[in-house]
């Protein structure tokens with residue numbers, strides 16, 4: 001059953017526990033492969049990265065008149081509470097030089113938190129599971145590559161099942177076995 005992360009009371013003498021997280025990275029400006037590697041490197045300071053998907057080159061979704069994206073998904077373990085993790089991903093986006101853009105517009109780096117354990121979180125600035133992940137082939141294809149049986153906590157479907165429901169046209173190149181220096 002999904003749970004609200006906010007509702008779990010801290011237990012006395014509870015030793016801190018690592019959280020399993022899945023993140024989606026996207027970039028369509030500048031040196032796209034380098035942007036992904038730099039983001040993974042920064043993330044690895046607070047997340048023990050366990051898996052990194054291939055890099056997928058994908059046609060832009062939502063706003064067509066922009067360069068193709070490079071997308072990947074990674075998973076890992078972190079001790080950061082979810083709000084700190086979100087602050088950290090936003091800090092890394094800024095550090096790497098992301099400039100303000102419009103919805104679905106071009107960006108140097110985008111880091112979305114897909115899952116945080118099996119938590120369901122809904123705040124003004126943070127919704128987990130990411131509310132659009134199940135519609136996005138550019139997220140589901142790399143997710144299904146590294147965790148095909150992982151269950152979406154609220155939809156109850158695996159990454160592979162979700163991928164079967166979306167259109168996977170517009171995928172050109174996959175840079176396989178990509179392992180950035182973390």
Ligand SMILES: Nc1ncnc2c1ncn2[C@@H]1O[C@H](COP(=O)(O)OP(=O)(O)OP(=O)(O)O)[C@@H](O)[C@H]1O
Nearest residue numbers: 102103104110111112113114125126127128130132
């Ligand atoms: N799960 C999440 N991961 C990352 N950001 C999130 C999440 N849920 C909500 N947000 C919020 O979404 C806001 C918009 O993020 P961003 O500018 O990256 O949007 P976008 O990339 O254009 O669209 P999308 O969120 O659909 O990828 C951010 O301010 C962030 O606080």
Ligand SMILES: Nc1nc2c(c(=O)[nH]1)N=C(CO)CN2
Nearest residue numbers: 026058059060061069104138
């Ligand atoms: N192919 C692709 N299209 C997008 C992407 C992305 O990462 N890949 N991100 C968007 C906004 O977050 C909008 N459209």
